[in-house]
Amino acid sequence: MTAFVHLIRALRIQAEICGQMGSPFNEGLLERIAFDLEAGGPSCRLFERWEATALRQLADDGVMIRVANTFNHLAMGGEAEALSAAWPRPGAPLDVDAAWVAARAAIRTHFEALSTFLDHEPQTNEVRRAGGLLGGFLTVAAETGLPLRCFEIGASAGLNLYWDRFRYEMGPVTWGDPAATVRVDADWQGAAPPLVPVEVIERAGCDRRPTDLTDPVQRRRLLACIWPDMFDRLARSRCAIDLALAEGVTVEAADALDWARSRVRPQAGAATVLFHSVFWQYLPQATQKGLAAAIAEIGASATPQAPFAWLRFEPPPTNLRIIEVWLTSWPGGAERRLATAHPHGASTIWLG
Numbered sequence: 001m002t003a004f005v006h007l008i009r010a011l012r013i014q015a016e017i018c019g020q021m022g023s024p025f026n027e028g029l030l031e032r033i034a035f036d037l038e039a040g041g042p043s044c045r046l047f048e049r050w051e052a053t054a055l056r057q058l059a060d061d062g063v064m065i066r067v068a069n070t071f072n073h074l075a076m077g078g079e080a081e082a083l084s085a086a087w088p089r090p091g092a093p094l095d096v097d098a099a100w101v102a103a104r105a106a107i108r109t110h111f112e113a114l115s116t117f118l119d120h121e122p123q124t125n126e127v128r129r130a131g132g133l134l135g136g137f138l139t140v141a142a143e144t145g146l147p148l149r150c151f152e153i154g155a156s157a158g159l160n161l162y163w164d165r166f167r168y169e170m171g172p173v174t175w176g177d178p179a180a181t182v183r184v185d186a187d188w189q190g191a192a193p194p195l196v197p198v199e200v201i202e203r204a205g206c207d208r209r210p211t212d213l214t215d216p217v218q219r220r221r222l223l224a225c226i227w228p229d230m231f232d233r234l235a236r237s238r239c240a241i242d243l244a245l246a247e248g249v250t251v252e253a254a255d256a257l258d259w260a261r262s263r264v265r266p267q268a269g270a271a272t273v274l275f276h277s278v279f280w281q282y283l284p285q286a287t288q289k290g291l292a293a294a295i296a297e298i299g300a301s302a303t304p305q306a307p308f309a310w311l312r313f314e315p316p317p318t319n320l321r322i323i324e325v326w327l328t329s330w331p332g333g334a335e336r337r338l339a340t341a342h343p344h345g346a347s348t349i350w351l352g
């Protein structure tokens, strides 16, 4: 077998995905890395650990994202000046060739830093997904007429725990404080969900590996996962981090199944919402089954005075490139597909 055959293929697939999802820079960078591996260039030493890894494993471990993000992470700091200078900047034309020349040179000059970053699984927290979830929260609030208690599993850094403090500008859907610092703008097709006021009286989240935003190292790692030519995502995330820090965000370190079982119960006088985004696919099948059963059990204990809803922004198992927003409401357990959406929340088609 040719060395790196799977990684080269995986990088080309990921390059295409990045291009389709609005990052021509990452598309070009990953193509150049794939070519460098093929040509036996310096990338071979940096990515040696994945020389013979199978495609499925590469995808499961988020390797293609790590490969792109490690250069972004280095470029974000002051350690590699030439790389930082060649990296995308708002208002400057993209020059992937110049960036790749600097990145290739950095493999020699900053090998340890690049290699160390690769040790960690990618950890993202995409704020604009709140735009896809918003219609679900509003539907629950409108239908129950109650304040909400919001519980997020797989919350990462907890940025979307503050979804109700954001301002949304999505076509016919304008919602939230016009003076909010976190602005979620996105394309919207279809009617608007009920644009009712919402009071969130409790919020909590868990993640098996939460990002601690008070730690500058972890904050930088989180921001490094945002594709470098997507300046609006970066700016929005920075504002959301400031908000979460000001609010004293905490995300409990826990497995979602244990946490949901022990922490989430319907409560009279409020609608309890368990929600998640781009999380389900990372669970082993047994955990998915266990969690679905635990959620159904929580739902079974709901009453009209203490309703419960399960809201999710997740790809269907057969196509990880699109998102469906589903809502299940108890008592009763009625299930609805509310919307389809772009995986980063850049657009929503409301079906509600």
Ligand SMILES: C[S@@+](CC[C@H](N)C(=O)[O-])C[C@H]1O[C@@H](n2cnc3c(N)ncnc32)[C@H](O)[C@@H]1O
Residues within 6 Å of the ligand: 123, 124, 125, 126, 127, 129, 153, 154, 155, 156, 157, 206, 207, 208, 209, 210, 254, 255, 256, 257, 276, 277, 278, 279, 282, 283, 287
């Ligand atoms: C792709 S990230 C998405 C984060 C966030 N929900 C968002 O949409 O930005 C998936 C998250 O799920 C978390 N996760 C995966 N398996 C988990 C589990 N069994 N229990 C809790 N969190 C888990 C990961 O640590 C990661 O933070």
